[in-house]
Amino acid sequence: xxxxxxxxxHLIKTRGQQATLRxxxxxxxxxxxxxxxxxxxxxxxxxxxxxxxxRNRGNFPPRFSGRQFPxxxxxxxxxxxxxxxxxxxxxxxxxxxxxxGEETQYFGPGTxxxxx
Amino acid sequence: LAKTTQPISMDSYEGQEVxxxxxxxxxxxxxxxxxxxxxPSQGPRFIIQGYKTKVTNEVASLFIPADRxxxxxxxxxxxxxxxxxxxxxxxxxxxGFKTIFGAGTRLFVKA
Numbered sequence: 034x035x036x037x038x039x040x041x042x043h044l045i046k047t048r049g050q051q052a053t054l055r056x057x058x059x060x061x062x063x064x065x066x067x068x069x070x071x072x073x074x075x076x077x078x079x080x081x082x083x084x085x086x087x088r089n090r091g092n093f094p095p096r097f098s099g100r101q102f103p104x105x106x107x108x109x110x111x112x113x114x115x116x117x118x119x120x121x122x123x124x125x126x127x128x129x130x131x132x133x134g135e136e137t138q139y140f141g142p143g144t145x146x147x148x149x
Numbered sequence: 150l151a152k153t154t155q156p157i158s159m160d161s162y163e164g165q166e167v168x169x170x171x172x173x174x175x176x177x178x179x180x181x182x183x184x185x186x187x188x189p190s191q192g193p194r195f196i197i198q199g200y201k202t203k204v205t206n207e208v209a210s211l212f213i214p215a216d217r218x219x220x221x222x223x224x225x226x227x228x229x230x231x232x233x234x235x236x237x238x239x240x241x242x243x244x245g246f247k248t249i250f251g252a253g254t255r256l257f258v259k260a
Contacts, residue, residue: 037192068250075236076193076250123192137183140192 035060037126037141045147046114054109054144058126064088065107066127066138067099071120079122082107114148121145153237158255167224169254171237174218182213182220185236187253193236197222224256232258 038057046052058065067079078091082101096112105126111118122145125138154172161167173182181200185193197204199211199220210223224231234253 075234075252078250121190125192137195137198138193140194143190143192145190 037124037139039122039124039141039144041144042142043145043147045149047149048114048116050114052111052114052118052146054111054122054124054146055106056109056124056126056141057106058124059139062126062128062139063105064127065101065105066125067107067109068123068125069093069120070123070143071117076123080109111146116148119146119148153239153251155235155237155251155254157252158257160257160259161227162259163228164226167227167231167256167258169222169224169235169237169256170219171222172219173237173239176217176239180217180239182211182217183238183240184209184211184222185238185250187234187236193250196235227256227258229258229260232256 037059040055044052056065064081064083066081068076069079070076079093079097080087080099081089085101085103099107099109101107109122121143123140123143125140127138155169159167159169181198183198184196186196187193197206197209197211199213201213201217204211212221212223220237222235234255236250236253238250
């Protein structure tokens with residue numbers, strides 16, 4: 034079974050540009066999460082999508098946005114890029130069921146964004 | 150969402166057992182405890198999950214005392230390849246879900 038895939042693996046942009054990152058979840062998973070991990074730091078929660086809707090959002094400015102498509106894949110858009118946006122962006126997917134408890138998230142390899 | 154506290158770093162030698170403890174004093178009744186492992190420039194990988202007592206799989210064991218205010222991840226006979234960051238998460242999906250990864254514990258295994 035294919036895991037979570039992300040594209041591109043690396044992305045180089047300049048300040049003020051826009052970046053689009055893509056994620057394909059594991060087949061059957063309806064939830065997609067986005068995280069930012071700056072070099073040497075922990076993961077910062079960005080966004081959670083489930084069944085095409087944004088369910089929760091971390092403490093990031095509005096220039097970080099995204100969407101989830103009918104096939105459950107997702108896009109993360111970062112507008113007006115700033116130098117401090119340089120980081121590893123990780124996507125994870127899970128299957129939300131009503132059983133309760135935290136569902137296991139499966140992570141992709143990430144997209145490394147470099148803003149010059 | 151319950152906040153977790155872990156040691157920032159730990160050192161060990163190959164072949165030793167490593168125990169990493171996570172404190173979660175305000176864990177809720179419906180919360181589960183999950184541990185992830187992350188290697189540099191890779192996404193975290195699920196290790197183990199539990200609710201109470203002890204859980205064991207092929208990779209690790211998870212010990213949870215009766216009050217559930219802490220948990221201990223036990224890695225038997227570590228090797229150099231176990232050098233990674235280990236994250237403890239506590240949460241419940243009921244009523245909404247978000248994941249907060251703390252700073253994790255950086256484990257360094259030496260030869």
